[in-house]
């Protein structure tokens with residue numbers, strides 16, 4: 001059985017480190033924004049094991065600075081737990097929560113390997129491929145709700 005629930009920032013660090021910051025210091029997984037008001041973190045579970053994390057933070061989409069928006073960051077599922085719906089469950093739970101706040105725009109910088117995942121969930125790709133030095137090529141993506 002898979003499940004999703006809200007977690008404190010401390011429960012994001014291990015999975016961020018394994019999936020998104022491999023080879024970098026653990027401190028690279030502690031983000032200044034993690035404890036700011038409005039930020040929430042979701043964890044995904046397969047049975048009794050936490051296998052996923054995702055962080056949603058209030059942050060305007062750079063091209064629409066006056067529109068209230070949330071940014072999705074740090075979406076990660078452990079390799080051995082992928083393809084079981086944990087990523088989808090976290091994405092849908094976070095999207096619903098943002099929507100319930102009356103916010104109509106979500107955005108993220110997506111690794112190219114995750115672009116199809118977001119496209120299948122109604123996100124759109126915006127702009128050109130760009131490079132993040134610590135994390136490789138990305139597309140900016142948005143989800144209007």
Ligand SMILES: CC(C)(COP(=O)(O)OP(=O)(O)OC[C@H]1O[C@@H](n2cnc3c(N)ncnc32)[C@H](O)[C@@H]1OP(=O)(O)O)[C@@H](O)C(=O)NCCC(=O)NCCS
Pocket residue numbers: 019074075076077078081082083084085086087088089108109110111113114117120
């Ligand atoms: C992107 C990512 C978060 C998706 O997580 P996930 O838990 O594997 O996502 P899901 O299982 O919900 O969906 C992935 C695939 O599994 C399929 N799936 C979902 N539920 C399923 C189930 N119950 N049984 C079998 N397959 C299932 C989905 O259809 C999807 O298939 P597809 O890729 O062929 O379309 C994960 O691959 C990941 O951590 N990637 C590396 C880090 C990364 O790129 N993060 C995003 C940064 S922007």
